[in-house]
Amino acid sequence: MIVRLERIWKYFGSFPALKDINLDIREGEILSIIGSSGAGKTTLLRIISMLDMPDKGVYYLKGKENTYSIEQRRSVTMVFQKPVIFNTSVYKNIEFGLKVRGVENGEARKRVKEALSMVGLEDYAKRRAKTLSGGEQQRVAIARAVAVKPELIVLDEPTANLDPQNIKVIEDIIKKMAEQGITVVFSTHNMFQAKRIAERVVHLHEGKIVEVGNVKKIFENPSSEVTKKFLSGELFY
Amino acid sequence: MLIDIITSEEVLEIALRSIKVSGIATLLALGYSIPVAMAIGFFRFPGRDYLKSFFNAMIGVPTVVLGLILYLMLAPNGILGRLGLLYTEMGISIGQSLLISPIIVSFVSNSIEAVEKEIRELALTLGATDFQASIAMIKEASSGVLLSAIAAFNRAIAELGIALMIGGNIFVRGGQNTRVLTTAMQMYVSRGEIEIAIALGLILMAIVFIISYLSNTVHTYLRGET
Amino acid sequence: MKYSYVVPVVILFVLLAFIFFPSQNSRILTISTTTSLYDTGLLDVIAEEFMKDSGIEIHFIPKGTGAAIIDAKQGVSDGLLVHSPVLEKDFLEEMGYNRKVFAYNYFVIVGSDKKIEASSATEFLMKVAEYGRQGKVVWVSRDDKSGTNTKEKELWKMAGLNYSEIKNEAWFRSTGTGMGKTLLYTNNIGKSLPAYTLSDIGTFLKFKKDGLIELEIYVNKGEELINIYSMMGVRGKKEELFMEFEKWMMDRGQKIIAEFGDYSQPLFYPISMADEKTLMWIAKYGFFEDNRKLTECPLEFRKGSMGFIEVESYAD
Ligand SMILES: Nc1ncnc2c1ncn2[C@@H]1O[C@H](COP(=O)(O)OP(=O)(O)O)[C@@H](O)[C@H]1O
Ligand SMILES: [Mg+2]
Numbered sequence: 157m158i159v160r161l162e163r164i165w166k167y168f169g170s171f172p173a174l175k176d177i178n179l180d181i182r183e184g185e186i187l188s189i190i191g192s193s194g195a196g197k198t199t200l201l202r203i204i205s206m207l208d209m210p211d212k213g214v215y216y217l218k219g220k221e222n223t224y225s226i227e228q229r230r231s232v233t234m235v236f237q238k239p240v241i242f243n244t245s246v247y248k249n250i251e252f253g254l255k256v257r258g259v260e261n262g263e264a265r266k267r268v269k270e271a272l273s274m275v276g277l278e279d280y281a282k283r284r285a286k287t288l289s290g291g292e293q294q295r296v297a298i299a300r301a302v303a304v305k306p307e308l309i310v311l312d313e314p315t316a317n318l319d320p321q322n323i324k325v326i327e328d329i330i331k332k333m334a335e336q337g338i339t340v341v342f343s344t345h346n347m348f349q350a351k352r353i354a355e356r357v358v359h360l361h362e363g364k365i366v367e368v369g370n371v372k373k374i375f376e377n378p379s380s381e382v383t384k385k386f387l388s389g390e391l392f393y
Numbered sequence: 394m395l396i397d398i399i400t401s402e403e404v405l406e407i408a409l410r411s412i413k414v415s416g417i418a419t420l421l422a423l424g425y426s427i428p429v430a431m432a433i434g435f436f437r438f439p440g441r442d443y444l445k446s447f448f449n450a451m452i453g454v455p456t457v458v459l460g461l462i463l464y465l466m467l468a469p470n471g472i473l474g475r476l477g478l479l480y481t482e483m484g485i486s487i488g489q490s491l492l493i494s495p496i497i498v499s500f501v502s503n504s505i506e507a508v509e510k511e512i513r514e515l516a517l518t519l520g521a522t523d524f525q526a527s528i529a530m531i532k533e534a535s536s537g538v539l540l541s542a543i544a545a546f547n548r549a550i551a552e553l554g555i556a557l558m559i560g561g562n563i564f565v566r567g568g569q570n571t572r573v574l575t576t577a578m579q580m581y582v583s584r585g586e587i588e589i590a591i592a593l594g595l596i597l598m599a600i601v602f603i604i605s606y607l608s609n610t611v612h613t614y615l616r617g618e619t
Numbered sequence: 620m621k622y623s624y625v626v627p628v629v630i631l632f633v634l635l636a637f638i639f640f641p642s643q644n645s646r647i648l649t650i651s652t653t654t655s656l657y658d659t660g661l662l663d664v665i666a667e668e669f670m671k672d673s674g675i676e677i678h679f680i681p682k683g684t685g686a687a688i689i690d691a692k693q694g695v696s697d698g699l700l701v702h703s704p705v706l707e708k709d710f711l712e713e714m715g716y717n718r719k720v721f722a723y724n725y726f727v728i729v730g731s732d733k734k735i736e737a738s739s740a741t742e743f744l745m746k747v748a749e750y751g752r753q754g755k756v757v758w759v760s761r762d763d764k765s766g767t768n769t770k771e772k773e774l775w776k777m778a779g780l781n782y783s784e785i786k787n788e789a790w791f792r793s794t795g796t797g798m799g800k801t802l803l804y805t806n807n808i809g810k811s812l813p814a815y816t817l818s819d820i821g822t823f824l825k826f827k828k829d830g831l832i833e834l835e836i837y838v839n840k841g842e843e844l845i846n847i848y849s850m851m852g853v854r855g856k857k858e859e860l861f862m863e864f865e866k867w868m869m870d871r872g873q874k875i876i877a878e879f880g881d882y883s884q885p886l887f888y889p890i891s892m893a894d895e896k897t898l899m900w901i902a903k904y905g906f907f908e909d910n911r912k913l914t915e916c917p918l919e920f921r922k923g924s925m926g927f928i929e930v931e932s933y934a935d
Contacts, residue, residue, distance in 0.1 A: 207514055230520040240515040243533060252529070253519035304520055469694030479695060480649060480678060563678040565666045569647065580681075583799050584658045585826045 157219065158183045158308055158339050159204060164213035166199055173199045175363040177213070181308070181341060186334050188354035188371075189343040192386070196363040197343035198237070198312055204341060205234035205310045218307075230257065233306040237313045239293040246272070246288070246296055247281040253304035271303035275329055291322035298329055302338070309333060311342040315349065327353050347387060351375055359383045398592040407564075408596050411573040414482050414556075415549035418489035419542055425490075426497035427538065431527065433498065434505025434534075445502065451495035456554030463488045464558045480561040482571055488555040493545035500544065504537025505530055536612060543608045547601050553579060574600075648860050649678045651688075651696040653703075653766055655798050656848065657681035659821035659886055661879050662700070668875055669867055675860055685764045691715075697856040698864070702848045703766040704905045705773075711851060711907075711920055716858075718851035718916040719925070720905055721868050722876050722887040723897070724820050726770055726846050728838035729802070731809025732756075740843045744778040747815055751790030759805040759816040762786070762793035766846075771817045774843060798822040806832040819846060824882040845897075847905035848887070849915065852922075862923045869925075902930045 159181040166174040173196050181187055181204070189197050202208045203215070206222065206229050215222040222228055233253070242249050250271055254264040272278050275295040280288070285296055294314060301309050311330070315323040330353055334340050344350055350357050350371065357374045359367035359382070367374055367383040378384050398404055432438075433445060465471050467479040478484035512533045516526035531538065553575040556562075560571035562580055572580075574597045581590040652662060657679060666677040682690060684703045688710050690696045699715070701707060711718050728743055734756055737743035750756040761768045775782045785791050792808070794801045798818060803826075805816045815837070826832045838844065850868065852861040873889035880886035893901060902913045906928075909917035914929040921927060 205518055207518060226520075226522055229517070232518075233520070234518040236511075236515070240511045242512070242515075242529070243536075252516070252521075256516070256519065256521040256525045300519065465693070468690075471693065474694065480680065561678065561680040563680070564663070565670055565676050565678070568666075568670065568676040568678070580658070583654065583797055584660070585799055585822075585829050585831050587829075587831075 157181070158217070160216040160219075161204075161210075162214045162216070164200075164203065164210040164215070166196075166203060166208070167211050173363050174203070174210070177365055179358060179365065179368070181339060182356075183307075184334070184337060184339055185355050186330065186340045186342075186353060187356050187358065188350035189341065189358045189360055190345065190347055190350050190386070191343075191360035192345055195360045197345075197360055199363075200360065201234065201310050201312050201341065201343055204308075205232050207234065230304070231306055232308045232310060233301040233304055234310040235294075235297050235301050235312065235314060237316055239290070239297040241285045241293055241296065243286055244284070245281065246277065246283050246285045249285045249296055250300045250303050253300060257304065267303050267305075268299075271299035274302060274332060275299040276325065291318050291325065294318065294322070294326060295329065298326070298333075302333060302336075306338065308339040308341065311340070313343050313345065315344070315346075323349075347375075359386065361386075395588070395592050395595075398589055399596060403564075404589075404592065404596070406570070407572050407574055407577050407593070408600070410482065410570065411550050411575075411597070412600060414485050414560075414573055415489055415546055417483075418486040418493065418549045419546040421486060422490040422494045422497055422545055423538075423542060426494045427501055427531070429494075430498045430501035430505060431531070433502040434509060435527065435530075445499075448495040448498040448502075452499060454492065454495070456492060456552045457558070458554075459492055460488065460554040460558035463491070463555065467559065479559060480563060480571060481569070482560070485556050485560040485571060485573070488559045489549040489552065492552060492555060493549050496545045496548060497538075497541040500537050500541030501531075501534060504534035507537075508533040539608055539612055543605055546604060550600060551575065551597065646674060646860065647676045647678060648698065648857060648864060649680065649696045650698045650700055650850075650864075651680050651682060651686075651690040652700040653684050653687060654681045655765065655767060655819045655822055656700060656702065658797075658799070659825070659880075661821075661876065661887065664875060664879060665868075665872060668871070669864060672867060672871065673863060675863065677864065683763060684766045684769070691853050694856070696853060698850060698852045698861045700848065700850045701766060702846055703769045704847060704849070704907075705769060707849060707851065708907055711916070714854050715851040716854050716916075716920045716922050717862065717865060717925055718849055718920065719865055719869065720847055720849045720890050720901060720915045720928070721872065722848040722889050723893065723901055723905075724846050724848075724885075724887050725840050726767065726817055726844040727820055727823055727836045728815055728844075729805070729818050729823055729834040729836050730813060730815035731806065731834055732813035733835070733837065734813040735815070735837065737838065739841055740774050740838050741778040743815075743838050744774055744780070748778070748780055748785060748790075750813075752788065754790070756813040756815065757790045757792055757808060759792045759794060759801055759808070759814055760786075761796065761798065761801050761816075763795050763797075765797075767798060767817060767819055770844075770846065774817070777843065799826060802826050802832050802834065806834055809834065820884075821880075821886045824880075824884070824886065828882060842900040842903070845900050845904050847901055849905065851916070858922065862925065865925060898928070899930070902928075906930070908932060 157180050161177050161179040164174055164177040191197050203210050206224055217228050247268055250268045251264055254267060275298055277295055315326050330340055354371055356370050358365055361382045366380045367378055466473045467484060468474055508530055512530050513526050516529040556573050556576045562572050562576035564570045564572040574593050578590045578593045662679045670676055684701050684706055687699055687701060691699060728740060735743055735746045737746055747756060747758050751758060772782045794804050799822055801816055802818060805814045808814045852858055873891045876887045876889040906913040906915055907917055911932050912929045913932045914927055916927050
């Protein structure tokens with residue numbers, strides 16, 4: 157168990173965006189969080205990534221209560237829905253996480269190269285990152301997360317704004333990450349995407365987990381009414 | 394004719410002093426304005442909006458007003474008279490740094506605000522400490538810092554009020570002089586020596602253009618486009 | 620991370636800046652002076668020569684006479700070089716010492732047209748007012764409380780006119796600025812209507828020589844127009860250095876003053892070369908009464924071993 161969330165609540169003002177979340181993330185798995193827009197996916201992922209803290213509940217990281225120390229923070233990296241890019245070269249974007257960890261230059265160069273080749277952007281190192289297309293920027297963002305070798309990578313709707321071709325590219329990259337032994341959590345409002353690449357699925361609805369289980373079970377035999385509706389297309393985002 | 398004036402030792406000394414005095418004013422101002430800008434850009438505290446409007450308003454402060462206030466404070470009988478800064482180069486530098494500080498605070502805090510949340514969270518999730526994340530934000534706002542430094546330097550080197558009131562336009566061959574381009578220009582105009590004044594004006598414009606050009610080059614380099 | 624160097628580097632620069640600036644030399648004399656005197660360039664030569672002879676560095680700060688006096692009150696200056704006897708008297712009593720007249724010359728009434736003929740300044744001014752009220756001429760005044768302006772007020776008074784009243788009349792134009800700009804202004808409006816102004820000789824000759832103005836001198840010399848330059852120290856401020864400068868001015872300085880300028884006529888006359896008659900004029904307009912004598916500096920304000928000129932007060 158890499159992450160265990162117990163009775164997590166998150167409020168925005170008096171509005172509860174997450175209600176009593178209990179969730180385990182297993183080491184090495186690909187977990188998908190599905191749900192319509194506003195369900196609380198981003199809120200949950202930000203808590204897992206330690207960018208926000210829950211208002212109630214306990215967060216265990218690798219069996220220990222999370223104290224948000226720098227070492228703990230460095231074991232999880234998040235890729236945002238809308239890629240955020242440092243206004244510099246692709247190389248320096250990817251290098252950033254290594255520099256802050258004090259990785260020495262030779263090793264850093266090697267790891268940037270590896271990360272770039274994993275996302276298929278070998279020749280892009282010297283390009284100015286902000287001039288790339290949306291799909292390419294998303295790949296830079298993923299390479300940047302992979303380069304630091306975290307134990308868990310969290311991706312928030314990684315393909316939300318992309319065309320089908322780019323969606324395929326990103327999905328393949330996610331699979332590759334898992335092959336490298338990285339635990340992956342990603343959110344999506346597209347159940348077919350979850351079906352294609354996830355091992356387990358969590359269905360989030362109005363801040364609550366209404367269904368959790370492996371892909372097969374959820375798609376073939378969902379236990380909650382909400383999930384049935386979601387799968388039948390009655391619930392749209 | 395004009396070229397003889399421009400390359401004369403006296404004019405060169407004055408031009409170099411202008412660059413030195415206003416350059417140091419800019420460094421001084423950067424030194425204490427960036428932390429203020431960071432505080433305004435990073436934190437939400439009571440009175441923050443008033444502080445911002447104050448600095449915005451101070452951008453347009455007339456140099457003679459600031460010059461007069463400083464003159465009264467720095468004069469030997471003034472409250473800061475003991476520092477002996479009146480009619481010295483350092484006096485001008487400090488005066489000009491106060492003049493241009495609001496430019497830097499406003500530019501930098503605005504550009505930090507523009508990149509604030511996104512870049513900060515990106516840096517944090519990539520494993521940066523709070524300090525490293527702040528540096529990343531400043532770096533991301535570096536175009537703002539550089540632009541502000543250039544705007545500030547240009548304002549400093551082109552202003553007259555403080556250089557005249559705090560500097561006094563002193564010039565004795567080989568002495569501890571305070572004559573800078575602008576004070577020299579106004580003196581030569583008032584003496585009817587228009588030609589020298591024009592030469593000094595040309596030098597002033599050249600400095601401003603060269604500095605702006607160099608900053609563009611540095612800017613491109615910082616962005617990693619080389 | 621390499622960007623963490625930024626902060627220490629900035630701090631280092633700031634520290635270097637403080638080291639970079641030379642510390643205060645105590646052999647510096649700060650002397651407030653009037654713009655018209657400064658702008659002739661005489662003081663540049665004086666500062667340079669005095670530095671060679673004594674190693675003392677003089678910082679001349681040019682301002683209006685009023686502002687120069689404020690400078691002294693703020694404790695900024697160690698001495699004054701001015702030409703406004705009325706104002707000097709108050710200053711001397713309040714905080715000055717060793718007032719010495721070091722040079723003189725004459726104000727001139729200059730103008731764009733030989734419309735008015737007069738044998739003296741006061742007569743000229745009476746005619747300016749008369750023709751001015753008929754709309755035939757204009758008078759341009761600096762009206763800036765400068766030494767020149769102070770002199771102008773005296774002249775109007777002698778001509779029997781009230782300065783603060785005529786100031787509001789249509790023919791009377793105030794520029795509120797320095798001599799150079801006032802001359803240029805007079806030159807400009809002089810192209811449409813005869814225009815006159817009072818000027819110090821130095822600024823006038825310079826602007827004339829450089830071809831900036833086409834004005835001519837209409838009244839020159841005469842006791843009423845005498846312009847007296849004097850120096851005095853500020854009590855308790857670098858008195859020794861200042862007195863050294865004063866001695867030098869009465870000695871080698873006199874020759875430098877006499878030789879200064881590259882015009883059709885001298886800019887300044889050193890006091891040491893004044894004849895008996897001129898000395899009487901200087902005494903009348905630029906000395907103060909002390910013990911039934913006229914002197915450049917009353918006894919109680921004298922210091923050191925300097926000699927001072929005195930004349931019997933009934934000499935006039
Ligand atoms: N910063 C915020 N302030 C107030 N409400 C917010 C904030 N962030 C999210 N919410 C609300 O919380 C709920 C969940 O949002 P979010 O986690 O972004 O949903 P999702 O990512 O599933 O679309 C939504 O109703 C949203 O309006
Ligand atoms: Mg979302």
